[in-house]
Amino acid sequence: MFYTYIIYSPSIDQYYTGYTSHTVEERLRRHNAGSSSSTKAGIPWTIKYVKSFEAKSEAIKWENFIKRQKSRRFIERLIHSEENEWA
Numbered sequence: 001m002f003y004t005y006i007i008y009s010p011s012i013d014q015y016y017t018g019y020t021s022h023t024v025e026e027r028l029r030r031h032n033a034g035s036s037s038s039t040k041a042g043i044p045w046t047i048k049y050v051k052s053f054e055a056k057s058e059a060i061k062w063e064n065f066i067k068r069q070k071s072r073r074f075i076e077r078l079i080h081s082e083e084n085e086w087a
Contacts, residue, residue, distance in 0.1 A: 001021075001052050001053070001054065002019060002020070002021050002052070002053045002054070002055065002056045002058070002059035003019060003020050003021075003023075003024050003027075003050055003051065003052050003053070003059060004017070004018070004019045004050070004051050004053070004059045004062045004063045004066070005017070005018055005019070005020065005024050005027065005028075005047060005049060005050050005051075005086075006047075006048050006049035006066070006075060006078065006079065007028060007031060007039070007045040007046060007047055007048060008045065008046055008048045009039070009042030009043070009044070009045050009046075010046075011042060011043070011044070012041060012042045014042055015048070015072065015075050016031075016038065016039050016042070016045065017063055017066045017067055017075070018063060019056075019059040019060055019062075019063045021056065024047055024050050024086075025047075028045060028046075028047055031043075031045045032044050032045055047086055048079045048086065049075075049078055049079045049084050049086055050084065050085045050086040051083060051084070051085055052085060066078070
């Protein structure tokens with residue numbers, strides 16, 4: 001399985017979207033350990049949204065679609081939607 005996820009940092013009030021082939025919890029642990037330069041400044045992060053896919057290409061497509069929206073409102077609607085597997 002592959003996962004597209006959105007994490008949130010209250011310290012910088014920012015969302016980050018990514019995908020992983022590992023568990024989302026493992027990926028979050030790595031973000032919070034500072035292993036990603038893109039998210040290091042926002043530690044600690046919390047998981048807000050998860051959607052699973054069987055194909056890596058689909059997870060990447062969904063990640064890129066979310067990022068292309070460039071919209072906090074869009075992300076917050078996703079977080080509160082029925083498709084959010086984390087909710």
